[in-house]
Amino acid sequence: MNTSTALAPVAGIRNEAAAVNGTEEQYVTFTVGSEEYGVNILAVREIRGWTPESRLPNLPDYVRGVINLRGIIIPIFDLRARFGGGATEVTRRHVVVVVQVGERTRGILVDAISDILAIGHDAIKPPPDVDSGLIDAEYLSGLYTADDRMVTLLNVERLFAVEVHEADAPAKTPPALEKPV
Amino acid sequence: MEDLSRFKQTYFEESAELLAIAEAGLLRLAPGEVDMDEVNAIFRAVHSIKGGGGAFGFTDLVAFAHEFETVMDGVRNSDIPVTTPLVDTLIRANDLLAQLLAYAREEGEVPAGLTDDTVAALRRIQQNRGAAPAPAPAAAPAASAAPAALPDEEDAEAGIFGDALAAINAARAEQEPPADPAALPEDTAEPGRLRWTIVFRPRGDLLMSGNEPAFMLRALKRLGEAEITCHLDRLPSLQNLEAEQLYLSWTVTLLTDPAVGRDRIEDVFEFVADECDIAITVETPPAPAAMPAGPDAAAPVAVTDPVPAPATAAASSAAATSAATSAGVPAAKPAEPGAGKSGGARPGGNGGADHAGITNHTIRVDLDKIDRLVNMVGEMVITQAMIAEHVRELPQGQFQELLEGLEQLAQHTRELRESVMSIRAQPVSSVFSRMPRLVRECAAATAKEVQLVTSGETTEVDKTVVENLVDPLTHMIRNSIDHGLEPPDERERIGKPRAGTVHLSAQHRSGRIVIEVTDDGRGINRPKVLSKAIEKGLVQPGASLTDEEIDNLIFLPGFSTADQVSNLSGRGVGMDVVRRNITSLGGRIGVYSTPGEGSRFVLSLPLTLAVLDGMVISVGEERFVLPLTNIVESLRPKPADLHGLVGKCEVMMARGDYVRLVHLHALFGIPGAERDATRGLVVLVETEDGSRLGLVVDEVLGQQQVVIKSLEANFRRLDGVAAATILGDGRVALILDVAGLREMSRHTDPQDDAPRDRSAGAVLAPPPAALPAPRQRETV
Numbered sequence: 001m002n003t004s005t006a007l008a009p010v011a012g013i014r015n016e017a018a019a020v021n022g023t024e025e026q027y028v029t030f031t032v033g034s035e036e037y038g039v040n041i042l043a044v045r046e047i048r049g050w051t052p053e054s055r056l057p058n059l060p061d062y063v064r065g066v067i068n069l070r071g072i073i074i075p076i077f078d079l080r081a082r083f084g085g086g087a088t089e090v091t092r093r094h095v096v097v098v099v100q101v102g103e104r105t106r107g108i109l110v111d112a113i114s115d116i117l118a119i120g121h122d123a124i125k126p127p128p129d130v131d132s133g134l135i136d137a138e139y140l141s142g143l144y145t146a147d148d149r150m151v152t153l154l155n156v157e158r159l160f161a162v163e164v165h166e167a168d169a170p171a172k173t174p175p176a177l178e179k180p181v
Numbered sequence: 182m183e184d185l186s187r188f189k190q191t192y193f194e195e196s197a198e199l200l201a202i203a204e205a206g207l208l209r210l211a212p213g214e215v216d217m218d219e220v221n222a223i224f225r226a227v228h229s230i231k232g233g234g235g236a237f238g239f240t241d242l243v244a245f246a247h248e249f250e251t252v253m254d255g256v257r258n259s260d261i262p263v264t265t266p267l268v269d270t271l272i273r274a275n276d277l278l279a280q281l282l283a284y285a286r287e288e289g290e291v292p293a294g295l296t297d298d299t300v301a302a303l304r305r306i307q308q309n310r311g312a313a314p315a316p317a318p319a320a321a322p323a324a325s326a327a328p329a330a331l332p333d334e335e336d337a338e339a340g341i342f343g344d345a346l347a348a349i350n351a352a353r354a355e356q357e358p359p360a361d362p363a364a365l366p367e368d369t370a371e372p373g374r375l376r377w378t379i380v381f382r383p384r385g386d387l388l389m390s391g392n393e394p395a396f397m398l399r400a401l402k403r404l405g406e407a408e409i410t411c412h413l414d415r416l417p418s419l420q421n422l423e424a425e426q427l428y429l430s431w432t433v434t435l436l437t438d439p440a441v442g443r444d445r446i447e448d449v450f451e452f453v454a455d456e457c458d459i460a461i462t463v464e465t466p467p468a469p470a471a472m473p474a475g476p477d478a479a480a481p482v483a484v485t486d487p488v489p490a491p492a493t494a495a496a497s498s499a500a501a502t503s504a505a506t507s508a509g510v511p512a513a514k515p516a517e518p519g520a521g522k523s524g525g526a527r528p529g530g531n532g533g534a535d536h537a538g539i540t541n542h543t544i545r546v547d548l549d550k551i552d553r554l555v556n557m558v559g560e561m562v563i564t565q566a567m568i569a570e571h572v573r574e575l576p577q578g579q580f581q582e583l584l585e586g587l588e589q590l591a592q593h594t595r596e597l598r599e600s601v602m603s604i605r606a607q608p609v610s611s612v613f614s615r616m617p618r619l620v621r622e623c624a625a626a627t628a629k630e631v632q633l634v635t636s637g638e639t640t641e642v643d644k645t646v647v648e649n650l651v652d653p654l655t656h657m658i659r660n661s662i663d664h665g666l667e668p669p670d671e672r673e674r675i676g677k678p679r680a681g682t683v684h685l686s687a688q689h690r691s692g693r694i695v696i697e698v699t700d701d702g703r704g705i706n707r708p709k710v711l712s713k714a715i716e717k718g719l720v721q722p723g724a725s726l727t728d729e730e731i732d733n734l735i736f737l738p739g740f741s742t743a744d745q746v747s748n749l750s751g752r753g754v755g756m757d758v759v760r761r762n763i764t765s766l767g768g769r770i771g772v773y774s775t776p777g778e779g780s781r782f783v784l785s786l787p788l789t790l791a792v793l794d795g796m797v798i799s800v801g802e803e804r805f806v807l808p809l810t811n812i813v814e815s816l817r818p819k820p821a822d823l824h825g826l827v828g829k830c831e832v833m834m835a836r837g838d839y840v841r842l843v844h845l846h847a848l849f850g851i852p853g854a855e856r857d858a859t860r861g862l863v864v865l866v867e868t869e870d871g872s873r874l875g876l877v878v879d880e881v882l883g884q885q886q887v888v889i890k891s892l893e894a895n896f897r898r899l900d901g902v903a904a905a906t907i908l909g910d911g912r913v914a915l916i917l918d919v920a921g922l923r924e925m926s927r928h929t930d931p932q933d934d935a936p937r938d939r940s941a942g943a944v945l946a947p948p949p950a951a952l953p954a955p956r957q958r959e960t961v
Contacts, residue, residue, distance in 0.1 A: 054913040055803055056899060057849030066896065066905060066913045071556035073905045073913055075896040104895045 024118040030110040032080045038151045043099045050094040061087050076107040099156050192233040199226035207272050208617040215263050224253040235391030241291045242281040248303040249274045270302045374436045376464045382430035383457040392453050400449040405437030558601045559888050565594045566909045609687045610638035612650045623662040630669045630680035637687035642694050643789035653759045657698045665702030696784040705774040707731045732772045736760045797882040800845045801854035804914045811919040813865040833875050842875040843926045855879045868920045901925045
């Protein structure tokens with residue numbers, strides 16, 4: 001059931017990239033439709049094949065549901081839907097990028113993994129001044145040009161922060177008990 | 182640095198346990214029947230806390246523990262008689278010790294004067310100690326000074342140090358060991374008694390670990406007739422003398438009954454076994470004749486048996502006076518870095534075997550690590566179930582070996598799961614042991630006489646359950662003493678023993694733990710409860726309630742029968758909170774009462790909070806789990822049972838009451854679900870406050886134990902959802918929160934509240950008669 005994929009090639013590319021000098025950081029990039037996105041490799045815990053999710057009620061369509069990751073329950077976010085592209089029609093070839101955001105582990109549903117890039121800080125361009133009604137620039141950490149492609153670097157901490165209200169800070173089940181008297 | 186803090190952590194954890202041991206022991210301590218083992222256990226606990234505290238430099242703590250220890254030493258010495266005021270003082274001292282530990286842990290400043298009163302009380306006890314031969318005045322002024330880490334000891338030491346010091350000059354002058362066994366009074370060595378020679382050479386830093394040789398020497402003296410000689414061969418010149426170092430060593434010749442074995446002597450040195458060299462030798466009677474006249478202790482050594490080699494070496498080196506320099510002594514003993522205070526380095530390990538066993542056979546593990554293990558085993562069980570599922574689809578008659586292997590795997594995983602779960606299990610005694618204290622205090626506050634009887638303390642439950650039991654039990658026991666038991670005079674008048682009995686018991690029953698609190702008091706005053714409930718509008722006037730229903734009124738929020746607020750209860754928080762706590766643990770509570778004879782509260786709880794008894798239901802493609810405790814029954818309504826309520830919502834007639842129906846598919850927006858309740862199923866559920874709801878679902882798939890997983894750890898809380906779980910096929914299912922569902926359905930359709938015309942009976946919890954048995958009735 002836990003079909004972890006793509007880890008071996010990832011490791012290979014990583015070593016190659018590690019040879020480049022230290023001011024660079026590595027990004028895992030993936031595609032959604034014709035667009036390419038990247039997240040810092042340090043946030044990525046693993047990449048796994050799609051497994052059917054369990055739906056969560058009454059949430060925006062980009063919260064696909066939850067899956068069982070070796071005994072813990074993690075939510076899966078649909079990146080396409082997050083950017084208004086509608087829910088992804090999943091196939092067996094779709095991929096979930098499991099990222100660690102602070103204390104929390106989450107999965108991001110994307111079409112395919114495309115690359116691992118070593119990107120220097122200088123090479124990252126700020127997002128253009130777009131109408132904030134169009135894009136909330138907060139969750140973009142910059143743009144990068146790889147050959148002739150543009151890679152949108154994501155700030156995963158912010159990207160899905162909308163759903164995780166800090167008022168609901170993680171609590172352990174069962175909830176704290178009231179003290180009698 | 183980090184290492185040190187880890188040791189500190191361990192010290193605090195151990196201290197907490199030791200404090201509990203000491204407290205339990207103190208509570209059992211009563212005038213008259215003093216159990217010396219108990220007293221020793223308390224002494225050892227306090228001593229260990231002091232010793233560790235010394236190592237970390239908690240001076241306030243050490244100073245206080247020292248006073249405490251001194252009194253305990255007097256008790257075990259039978260110098261100090263056990264009286265009720267003494268026990269009270271010692272309990273207070275134990276509390277203070279806990280407080281000081283807390284300050285040490287938080288690295289906070291201990292408030293000035295915190296310990297003054299108790300120290301003064303302890304000192305008074307020390308000074309009044311009966312058997313001490315008493316030139317006390319000299320010691321008294323010293324005792325009033327700031328508590329010192331070293332004994333401003335009582336007079337018993339006068340003999341030990343006094344003689345030695347007096348001997349110093351002579352010994353120096355002659356360059357001869359003052360130890361001279363030949364000088365022993367011969368008359369004491371009568372036949373039938375054993376003559377032990379104990380050479381005790383502490384390492385120089387013994388005092389820094391909070392140990393006190395005087396205690397040990399005194400303890401030896403108690404075992405028989407002792408002749409103690411102090412060796413000064415390591416004593417440096419005054420210029421080189423470091424005040425915190427210990428330069429003395431001792432030879433003790435002890436005449437004892439044969440009943441006193443080597444164990445008893447070794448026990449005296451239990452705490453210092455790896456901080457000193459001890460040689461214990463024994464001579465069999467008749468002693469005096471066989472005894473060589475020479476000062477050399479090597480002779481008795483030769484006669485004796487199983488003394489371990491290093492100890493023997495130490496013994497002879499001790500006798501060989503100046504040859505044994507401080508450098509030579511540690512070398513004589515195998516170095517055991519990190520051996521801690523376990524019995525590993527103890528000479529002649531027989532005596533300490535049982536103690537050593539306790540320390541060596543347990544291990545402290547971070548709970549997170551165990552949780553991870555539990556998770557992994559859970560995953561494995563699921564995977565195993567999945568494989569079994571697939572294998573079942575294979576053609577019959579083939580793969581025989583695979584099937585057999587799988588069978589074995591299933592058995593192993595089952596055992597593995599059980600043993601992993603049992604790692605977290607803890608006997609309820611850790612909670613029960615706190616209750617005598619509570620009973621004592623409650624009895625004092627209410628001027629009642631109470632006897633607490635406990636049974637089933639060894640029943641094991643998951644750690645989290647045990648922790649969560651404290652509050653409800655505390656409240657129930659207070660309740661029993663305050664409301665249940667009559668005052669002693671009244672009891673006498675009605676022919677009951679003056680002292681009331683509260684019985685606390687635990688037992689396993691059909692996969693749950695059942696805890697009962699029984700008292701032999703007056704029972705629930707039903708007329709009073711009923712009139713109170715009517716007064717508060719909880720029950721309509723004129724409603725006829727069964728006795729059981731009346732008894733259960735005490736669980737309603739805001740209910741209190743106390744006429745006035747007492748110290749103990751009646752602050753508006755009461756049994757309703759107890760019930761809420763219990764239900765949030767997945768448990769149930771019931772009360773049974775007989776007027777004039779007493780009441781019995783019965784708690785039934787799951788053995789672990791990690792697992793929940795649930796009913797798996799399906800709605801469309803989705804599956805959910807409903808906690809079994811919420812389910813009353815499930816049924817398929819006939820069209821005649823369903824009615825619209827002012828065109829807004831649907832209600833169903835169920836057992837004489839109208840219950841509002843909630844369509845889960847509508848609430849959760851699930852496509853493809855059954856919309857018609859007469860073709861699906863209605864699961865009648867009930868919240869903790871007793872209100873009911875009919876959940877319309879497609880199907881009830883069956884009852885199952887599920888492992889509770891947090892949804893919040895990686896996501897967030899969701900309305901109507903309590904947690905999540907993983908089903909046998911590896912998929913996630915949400916565990917529904919019935920109270921939350923009711924709230925949601927109200928918000929979505931605010932006008933459609935539950936029917937208002939329900940009788941008083943409907944507000945009540947269901948009769949608890951069927952408590953231990955599963956409560957749902959399957960009518961599917």
